[in-house]
Amino acid sequence: MPTPLPRKPRARPATAAPPDVAPKKAPTQPRAVETYERILAMAAELLGEVGIEQLSTNLICRRLAITPPALYQYFPNKYAILHELGQRLMQRQNELLEPWATPATMALPEARYAKSVAKLFLETLRLTEQMPAGVWVTRALRAVPSLKDVRIRSHDAVTDLLLQAFMAAHPNVDPARARVSIRLAIDAQYAALELLFDDPSQSPEAVAEVMAEMVAGELARLRRKY
Structure with a gap:
């Protein structure tokens, strides 16, 4: 009876890295501070409307009529916004x-x-x-x-x-x-x-x-x- 081959160990699924929650930069100019605060205020408003899972940076941008790069100057993702809130x-x-x-x-x-x-x-x-x-x-x-x-x-x-x-x-x-x-x-x-x-x-x-x-x-x- 042939000797059974040893089983290969199952590869463990890679663990996803946690999202970066550090703001990219702190605003200093009045207009930048206003944009920063508007992003936070809109995120808070949307959080109450759609909840944590459905909240997204794209949704925030659409509501504020700003481009994603304007948001990403300050926050890398929605979790960084939630972190600040x-x-x-x-x-x-x-x-x-x-x-x-x-x-x-x-x-x-x-x-x-x-x-x-x-x-x-x-x-x-x-x-x-x-x-x-x-x-x-x-x-x-x-x-x-x-x-x-x-x-x-x-x-x-x-x-x-x-x-x-x-x-x-x-x-x-x-x-x-x-x-x-x-x-x-x-x-x-x-x-x-x-x-x-x-x-x-x-x-x-x-x-x-x-x-x-x-x-x-x-x-x-x-x-x-x-």
């Missing part, structure tokens, strides 16, 4: 958070802290809904792999901000454990936002209350432990 959204959300993230806030009793978290969450919800395509940009930051760095960098920066305030109020807590708890609390708040965007039948106030009580309870347990 995502950075702007996260920056606005973080600006809302900064005056709240103080040692005095972190020292509040559990019930008062929970109410404070819920209030901040509802303010963040309103801001996101009011920003052009804020809901869709939030979805894109979660759904598009090439945009995850925007979300991760922003969440890491917020974690550092909150951790500093928390440790100033509770210096005996283990910083490593506090960082994990705060990082998970941030993700819980964004998961609550996405829940409301995906299921409008949910009550924003109820979602805010439950999420805030979960976050406050975890940090209160951490404070008691140390």
Whole structure:
């Protein structure tokens, strides 16, 4: 009986390189700045109309009555545009958070802290809904792999901000454990936002209350432990 020939290993499919999301150049002249901002504004408008998959640079150009080379001066593809929109959204959300993230806030009793978290969450919800395509940009930051760095960098920066305030109020807590708890609390708040965007039948106030009580309870347990 002939010896069977060894099977050749199957070739693995080539992994596509992630799209370039870095803007090509920052505009400096007033007219160039205007074109840059018009591209972003139209992309946000179209994102709300057609969604992430159907959005394209050609569609943006047609709506703005500009040539593709005029757009490609600033953005190599639609993902670079979404990247910039995502950075702007996260920056606005973080600006809302900064005056709240103080040692005095972190020292509040559990019930008062929970109410404070819920209030901040509802303010963040309103801001996101009011920003052009804020809901869709939030979805894109979660759904598009090439945009995850925007979300991760922003969440890491917020974690550092909150951790500093928390440790100033509770210096005996283990910083490593506090960082994990705060990082998970941030993700819980964004998961609550996405829940409301995906299921409008949910009550924003109820979602805010439950999420805030979960976050406050975890940090209160951490404070008691140390």
